[in-house]
Amino acid sequence: MPLVGDRLSNVLKAERERLGLTQGALAEAIGVSRKTINTIENGIFVPSTLLALKLARTLDRPVEELFQIEE
Amino acid sequence: MTVIDVAERKSRARATTFYFFAAMSLLTLWVSMAMPGSDLLRGIWTGLSFAAVINLLPLARWLKPNSPVARLLDDDGVREHRRMSCTAGFWASIISAFAVAITVEEAAPIDAFDAVRVVATAAISAALISFATLELRAARG
Numbered sequence: 042m043p044l045v046g047d048r049l050s051n052v053l054k055a056e057r058e059r060l061g062l063t064q065g066a067l068a069e070a071i072g073v074s075r076k077t078i079n080t081i082e083n084g085i086f087v088p089s090t091l092l093a094l095k096l097a098r099t100l101d102r103p104v105e106e107l108f109q110i111e112e
Numbered sequence: 113m114t115v116i117d118v119a120e121r122k123s124r125a126r127a128t129t130f131y132f133f134a135a136m137s138l139l140t141l142w143v144s145m146a147m148p149g150s151d152l153l154r155g156i157w158t159g160l161s162f163a164a165v166i167n168l169l170p171l172a173r174w175l176k177p178n179s180p181v182a183r184l185l186d187d188d189g190v191r192e193h194r195r196m197s198c199t200a201g202f203w204a205s206i207i208s209a210f211a212v213a214i215t216v217e218e219a220a221p222i223d224a225f226d227a228v229r230v231v232a233t234a235a236i237s238a239a240l241i242s243f244a245t246l247e248l249r250a251a252r253g
Contacts, residue, residue, distance in 0.1 A: 065114065065116045065117070068116050069114060069115065069116050072180075072183065072184075072187075073184065073187040073188060073189065074116065074119050074120065074123065074184045074185075074187050074189060074190070075116050075120055075251075076120070076123070076189055076247070076250035076251045077187050077188055077189030077190075077250070079250060079251070079252075080189055080250045085250070086188075086189055086192055086250075088188065089188055092188050
């Protein structure tokens, strides 16, 4: 169970680049702004469950592969 | 130009406008307190503050719920920034309220309306500056 102070890491940038998508293209595909994608990739913004699931669907990866709790 | 580009441009313009509103709100407060009794300056401050508070609301999304650009201007990231900036505004209002209380106790009495204006200006300016900074920082990189 995540505790206060736990950090969420992600491989969003690598997966996005694997598909040859820009931040803008991914943002357009899931209906958010480019800066939201940027802040998620940089670990500044923790996305909602809904947004995480949309990202997983668009990048064709299970959500737990995209996001991990840092040990 | 894609809808993402349009939203990004409007978002930057909004952040710049927020810095302007914050600066003008602080400036009109300072000038009107230096020149007490000026109804014109008090009126300008009231108008600016009202406009600033209205701009902090997700108006575009409320007025144009089906517009893709309006939706992007109030997406998950922006809503998070709005929450964080409102928190900053809350703490600024608490700190300024204590500062006003100390000033009234230790230095000189302040007109009740001026005290309200100091607290409101601190809250609004902190929220605006915080929101604009978070938005511009998120757009970088």
